[in-house]
Amino acid sequence: MIRRGTAMDGKRVLRLSNGLQMRIGNLRAGAGFAVAAVLLAAISTGLGLTNTGFFDLLSALSGDPLSGAEGYALWTVRLPRILLGFMVGWAVALSGALLQSIARNPLADPGLFGFSQGSMTMIMLLLIVAPAAPKSLVVLAAVAGGLCVAGLLLWLVGGERSSGLSIVLMGIAIETVLSSFGSLLILYLPTETSIALSEWLAGSLFQANWTMITAFIPLFVLSLAGILLVGPAMATFDLGTEMAMALGEPVARSRPVILVFAVVLSAAAVTAVGPLVFLGVLAPHIAGFISPAIARARLFLSGLVGGILVVAADAVTRSLAGGLPLPLGLSLTMIGVPLFIIALRLQALRKQQSR
Template identity: 85%
Template sequence: MRRGTATDGKPVLRLANGLQMRTGNLLAGCGLVAATLILAAWSTGLGLTDTGLADLLRALSGSSLSDAETYALLTVRLPRILLGFMVGWAVALSGALLQSIARNPLADPGLFGFSQGSMIMIMLLLVIAPVAPKSLVALAAVTGGLCVAGLLLWLVGGERSSGLTIVLLGIAVETVLSSFGSLLLLYLPTETSITLSEWLAGSLFQANWSVIAAFTPLFVLGLVGSLLAGGATSAYDLGTEMAQALGEPVARSRPLILLFAVVLSAAAVTAVGPLVFLGVLAPHIAGFLSPAVGRARLLLSGLVGGILVVAADALTRGIAAGLPLPLGLSLTMVGVPLFIIALRLQALRKLQSH
């Protein structure tokens, strides 16, 4: 590994295999990892039971804990922290992928209708089989998302279609699916409708190790696939025609990127329900912290997404411990102010540069 300078004058580290990474992206990634660990350690101590990180370390060293402490740490808090971080990473990564291929900073799984497709398939499954296993729910979510992706690719047409066309068609599909979902909630039995409404608000209340076990295979598949195909996103950021001019096989790589975005989105919807706007928030905040392209942008976006969800859950358990606050609402309370501050500072930075 040796130091160097990129074409824009920014310092980079060049690896022996020819790959390079910006020093600023590396420092930002290390900072986000440190923030994740600090937030997770603090979050283990939040809740009605008086226990936390010290007790967890004591248990790992062989000391025994009371039943209440064991339940609070190992059954409730650790699964929520781990699942929240993974879900936040998945949604943020999906949003970052879609923003690149659509060349639209507002693109996310909800805007394209992927989340709605997954939700409707899950709703239909739970109406038919209320006690369906998690594996079947996950399969239904992926199937719904893939059906929407296939429809979108068919509507878009050839490889020369623009990112704007994809976004506009995605909005149209999302509107139809949202209307159908609202219709389902309206005419379902009251008990089922209330249960589904709570799930649609997003929640980590049912986080446990079995949910994590069902979520992990889809998460790993989407994560590995996204990082393998993620190098193409730097070409898509320049536009479809420019990507083709640079030799990017658009007809093959765009459906592949869509596939991994759908898998990540479907996995998140299965685990906690839809997390509205997270796919937009996380990439923008990551871009403010350290502008990046390609795989670096995906990794930073994922880290920011995980941090936002863990922070939102900590807010729920710390401030509103006795109130069943939906994750979607607490995520808005944490993420939107940060998003506004980041955009405002970014605008001020541009004004100062001129």
């Protein structure tokens, strides 16, 4: 049974019979983000050198086959890029939202903690030793690298009472060391290998295909289940470690689980498209500006915004580059950073007016 009500902060909510409540504003924002993602995907199917698009896709789904060039452009190039881009953006943004709650730092993301660098360093070492390594081994290397950094981070900060600030500072130190090591590898490797690694580090959906999407779908589904499981803990972590422990949250167990969850999401994204710098910070902030939320709602909205940003960045890559392979990371910065600045500025103006 669902009933309308009012939360303690005056926001209108829907209450379920099991005690769960959802803010109506968050539900509307989630529906709006979902519609925006679908519309953006439909527009993106028509971007490219081949003259085909969404209506041709509908015709193909209804049984009218496409010609060779049009079918290749839609089924082999554009749809895989759109689907993989959304799922990768979802994963990175969700990872960033999780880490921001743990660290109580609005700038926390997989890159700041060193998780992305750990995955990238392990992948680079693997590709140097075994350039023809299978994709499954690359994925395992990425996850292993991220988990090693997570374990080192937990060991260095020491204990369940460690503050969010100590986690962030230690993460920055680890990230700096790994970034320096990665730069050293690129600098002294053979030219061909250095160029290939540099292109991958810039981020790209060029290699998106249905095999990668099939491998990523289980993680995407598991991330939805993960939101339901770790969502309540996020609400307590937002209050600080001491308060979370006072409220009965088993920090010693839940924090490592959440870190592993964030590492797996980040490692999978790095393996698929390379690092997406700053997305883990951008998406949660933009989502929070549009519809402030906590716990499960914040994670879900952040993931949707992350997916939208990556699909939009890929659309820019294919429409404005004039055939030039513009790095996904660059186009993501071109779209996300101005939105981030506008959101922060409007938020500051909102606070001034409320005084």
